[in-house]
Amino acid sequence: MTEMSNLKKRKKSVTMRKFMNQKYLQLMVIPGLIWMFIFNYIPMGGIVIAFKKFKITKSIAEAPWVGFKYFEEFFQDSNFSNIMINTIGISLLKLIIGFPLPIIFALLLNEIRNLKFKKFTQTISYLPHFLSWVVLGGILTTWLNSTGVINELFQALHITSGPVSYLGNPKYFWGVALISDSWKELGWSAIIYLAAISSVDQQLYEAATVDGASKMQKIMKITLPSIKGTIAIMLILQISGLLNANFDQIMILKNQINISRSQVIDTYVYQVGMTLGKYSYATAVNLFKSVIALMLLLIANLSSKKLLGRSLY
Amino acid sequence: MKRRVSSKIKRSKGTLIFDILNTIFMLFICFICIYPIWYVIVNSLNDATDALMGGIYWWPRQFSLKNYKTVFSDSSVLQAFKVTIAKTLIGTTVNVLFTAMVAYPLSKKNLIGRKYYMAFGTVTMFFSGGLIPTFLLFKGLGLLNNFWVYVIPAAFNFFNLLIMINFFREIPEALEESAKIDGANDFTIFRKVILPLSKPVLATIALFAGVGQWNDYFGGLMYITDNRSLEPIQTYLYRMVAQVQSSQMAGSIASNISAKDSTSTAIKLAAMVITTLPICCVYPFLQKYFVKGMMIGAVKE
Numbered sequence: 322m323t324e325m326s327n328l329k330k331r332k333k334s335v336t337m338r339k340f341m342n343q344k345y346l347q348l349m350v351i352p353g354l355i356w357m358f359i360f361n362y363i364p365m366g367g368i369v370i371a372f373k374k375f376k377i378t379k380s381i382a383e384a385p386w387v388g389f390k391y392f393e394e395f396f397q398d399s400n401f402s403n404i405m406i407n408t409i410g411i412s413l414l415k416l417i418i419g420f421p422l423p424i425i426f427a428l429l430l431n432e433i434r435n436l437k438f439k440k441f442t443q444t445i446s447y448l449p450h451f452l453s454w455v456v457l458g459g460i461l462t463t464w465l466n467s468t469g470v471i472n473e474l475f476q477a478l479h480i481t482s483g484p485v486s487y488l489g490n491p492k493y494f495w496g497v498a499l500i501s502d503s504w505k506e507l508g509w510s511a512i513i514y515l516a517a518i519s520s521v522d523q524q525l526y527e528a529a530t531v532d533g534a535s536k537m538q539k540i541m542k543i544t545l546p547s548i549k550g551t552i553a554i555m556l557i558l559q560i561s562g563l564l565n566a567n568f569d570q571i572m573i574l575k576n577q578i579n580i581s582r583s584q585v586i587d588t589y590v591y592q593v594g595m596t597l598g599k600y601s602y603a604t605a606v607n608l609f610k611s612v613i614a615l616m617l618l619l620i621a622n623l624s625s626k627k628l629l630g631r632s633l634y
Numbered sequence: 635m636k637r638r639v640s641s642k643i644k645r646s647k648g649t650l651i652f653d654i655l656n657t658i659f660m661l662f663i664c665f666i667c668i669y670p671i672w673y674v675i676v677n678s679l680n681d682a683t684d685a686l687m688g689g690i691y692w693w694p695r696q697f698s699l700k701n702y703k704t705v706f707s708d709s710s711v712l713q714a715f716k717v718t719i720a721k722t723l724i725g726t727t728v729n730v731l732f733t734a735m736v737a738y739p740l741s742k743k744n745l746i747g748r749k750y751y752m753a754f755g756t757v758t759m760f761f762s763g764g765l766i767p768t769f770l771l772f773k774g775l776g777l778l779n780n781f782w783v784y785v786i787p788a789a790f791n792f793f794n795l796l797i798m799i800n801f802f803r804e805i806p807e808a809l810e811e812s813a814k815i816d817g818a819n820d821f822t823i824f825r826k827v828i829l830p831l832s833k834p835v836l837a838t839i840a841l842f843a844g845v846g847q848w849n850d851y852f853g854g855l856m857y858i859t860d861n862r863s864l865e866p867i868q869t870y871l872y873r874m875v876a877q878v879q880s881s882q883m884a885g886s887i888a889s890n891i892s893a894k895d896s897t898s899t900a901i902k903l904a905a906m907v908i909t910t911l912p913i914c915c916v917y918p919f920l921q922k923y924f925v926k927g928m929m930i931g932a933v934k935e
Contacts (some may be wrong), residue, residue, distance in 0.1 A: 340746050345820035346739035350751055353736030356790045357758055364763020364771050381770075426663070429656055438660070444918050445664045448671070451913045453849035455868045456906050459875045460670050468688055470673070488879070504666065536652065569852065573872065576879045594766045595856065607764035615760065 371605035377598070384601075391605035400584065408585040411498050411566040416559055419503045423510035424552065428540055430511065431518050443515070446508025458573030461501060462488060488574060491582035497574060498583075502567060513555065517548040553629045561618035564610050586610045671910060678702070678907045682900035701900035705908065710862070711870065711901060715908070717854075718866040721784035722847040729843045730836055732789045737798035738824045755792045765856075772857055779861040784853055788846075794839045801835040802828060837923045845913060867909055874902050 340347065371391060373384040395401060426446075433439040449457075464470040467484035475481040487493045525543050534542070568587040575583035584592075586606065594603030677685050681696040682704075689695075705711050739745050740752065763771070768787075777783040805828065813823045829836070854869030877898075 336746065339744075343739070343742075343745060343820070346742060346745055347747075349735050349821065349824070350739045350745070352732070353790060353795075354751065354754060356732075357755060357792070359775075360768075360771070360787050360790075361758040361762065364767035365761055367763050367767025367770055370767065370770075429659065432652070432656055433660060434653070438657070442660045442664055444921060445667050447917065447921065448667050448914065451845055451849075451917050452671075452910060453851065453868055455849070455851050455872045455875060456674075456910055457670070459871065459878075459902060459906055460674060462875060462879050470691070473689075507663070508667065536649065572852075573875060590765055595769070600766050600770070604764060604766045607766065611761070611764065618760075 368604060368608055370601050371608045373601060375601045377600065387601075391602045392609060394602060395606050395609065400589065403581055404584050404586055404589050407495075407582055408564055408566050408587075411495055411571075411585065412563045414495055414499045415502055415566075416563070419499060419506075420556065420559055422503055423507055424514050424548075426507055427511040427514035427518060428544065430515065431544075432536070443508065443511075446511065448508070449505040450509035452505070454569040454573050457501065457505065458570075461497070461574065465497065488576060489578050491579045494574070494579045494582040498567070498570060501574070502570060510555075513551060514548060517551040518544055521547040549629065553625050557618070557621045557625050560621040561614060563617055564614050671914065674903060674906050674910070678900075678903035682896040682903070685903070686896060686899055701904040702908075704897060704900045705904040708901060711867070711905060713863050714865055714867040714870040717781070717864055718848060718868065718909070721781070721866060722844055725785045725788050725847045726840050726844040728785055728789045729791060729794075730840050733791055733794050733839070734798055734829065734832070734836065735824065736790065737795045738802055738828055739820070740795070741799045741802035755795065758792050769856065778857050778859060779864060780857075781864055783857045784847070784850075784866075788843070791839075791843070794843075797839065798832070798835055801832055805831055834923055837920060841917070841920050841923065845917075848909070848913065867905060871902065871905055871909070874898060878902075 367381065370381055370384065372386060372388060373381065374387045374390075375381060375384040430439060430442060433442065465487035466472075466489070467486040471487065472481070472484050476484070485493070487497055521544060525547075526539055529539050529543060564586060566585040566587065568585075568591075571583055571585055571588050572591070575588060587610075590603045590607045590610075593599045593606070673691065676692065676694050677690050678701050679697060679699070680690050680694040681698040682701055684696045740748060742748070745751075762768075772778055772783060772787070777786065809827055809831070810823050813827050818826065849868060851866070851868035851872040854865045855872060858864045858869070
């Protein structure tokens with residue numbers, strides 16, 4: 322008995338000594354933990370206002386509990402179905418059409434034999450990623466109005482017969498969102514695929530060439546299977562972000578006229594929370610979104626593990 | 635024999651056509667990536683009233699530097715630029731150094747409590763309080779209408795921390811050992827040995843954080859409620875674009891061009907160029923860093 326406690330004590334003192342040896346290291350970690358506690362964990366605790374009738378003039382503790390009142394209010398809101406359809410619709414468009422584009426771009430860019438030109442194209446294609454949505458929004462609002470560049474181009478090519486205000490008509494909004502987003506991120510998203518492609522064993526291609534495989538066959542049978550793990554990871558990430566329909570982009574492109582097709586969960590939270598001051602309601606809407614997003618992430622991860630034997634976490 | 639030769643020729647012909655089409659496609663991609671910037675530049679170099687009539691695509695119609703003069707003589711725009719520069723420099727430096735300082739001990743496998751610290755951080759990657767609770771916290775901390783709202787809440791990033799940890803692990807331990815024998819403590823080792831050896835990863839993260847700071851308009855919109863002198867240029871531009879949007883929708887298109895319109899267009903175009911050019915000039919030189927940095931983060935995890 323005494324021996325046991327002695328051993329325990331000794332173990333403890335060894336840990337203690339070890340701890341003292343790394344006291345500088347520990348002192349360097351602590352500020353980070355405090356930062357995370359304040360800026361990540363306190364707001365998580367602040368989510369309780371979704372279940373309370375919170376007023377800005379009083380503290381959170383003083384606010385009375387109201388249960389799921391604000392969630393019900395959101396589900397019964399006349400905007401609810403529109404917001405959900407827009408959020409999921411825009412994201413699905415970006416997933417189905419926007420997701421394969423960088424892969425195709427990477428495959429095609431990889432076929433460019435002139436290395437200087439390849440490098441040049443790659444560098445240029447990153448450029449839009451570094452521009453802010455505000456600047457792009459400024460360009461797009463000018464280009465897409467009824468006298469803008471796009472209208473002149475489309476009319477010259479006889480695609481449209483008369484002037485169209487693309488941001489002044491709800492039915493074009495999803496298309497505008499998809500195209501502008503794909504354009505902005507095309508080159509940037511391709512980086513990861515290009516890196517994966519470049520690490521494919523070159524001998525496989527040489528062997529395939531000897532066997533008389535065509536370019537297409539090489540891509541389908543060698544390149545794509547080799548990078549499918551990377552594709553799976555990117556797909557999981559994209560699916561888990563299905564309810565994040567690019568806030569910055571939509572904030573700048575939406576207006577009073579296209580709002581029926583441009584209002585998504587995030588912009589709605591901002592609008593009801595910050596401009597109308599309905600803090601509890603906005604927090605409830607946001608929490609609803611986070612819960613679904615987390616479920617999506619888990620489902621996507623699980624199915625990738627089952628189907629491809631590869632998961633993110 | 636003959637057949638084989640002809641198939642070879644046929645294939646190389648197909649390859650040639652493919653190569654040509656592919657090159658044309660890549661040139662097209664380059665064009666659509668550069669052209670919007672070019673468009674803004676030529677329009678900003680054109681007389682503002684004339685530019686409102688549109689139709690300037692390749693070259694200024696009435697060359698003028700007046701727009702830039704207007705921007706540089708407008709004190710509120712200059713103030714907004716100052717805020718942007720200050721928040722980018724201070725915010726990025728603080729973020730990189732602070733995150734690195736926390737990452738270094740966590741890269742040591744024998745750190746007591748390491749598992750718990752990492753779990754504590756990993757949670758933050760999956761859950762967040764969201765917009766309103768964050769706003770209320772900042773309000774409580776007195777960060778609203780305060781310059782430090784751009785710096786302190788952006789001082790740390792757990793994802794960047796993971797990238798740094800992976801990088802720090804690659805540094806040979808012998809270097810730290812020899813510094814330790816010379817009597818240096820862990821903090822000194824971090825400062826004098828680790829930081830200088832980690833330039834590639836620090837540059838990568840500084841680039842991401844810097845571009846994020848430079849391009850961010852939402853912080854200014856959300857947390858600066860009654861002190862316009864603390865608004866960065868992107869928030870300033872955001873307000874202008876949103877205003878143009880709503881006035882376009884109200885139907886006041888080019889038909890009634892007022893002096894006020896032409897001034898605001900001038901400021902908008904010139905400010906767009908000034909905010910964009912620094913990034914266009916810097917990123918091509920840093921690209922070897924960010925591609926490498928992204929790889930470190932992606933491959934090693």
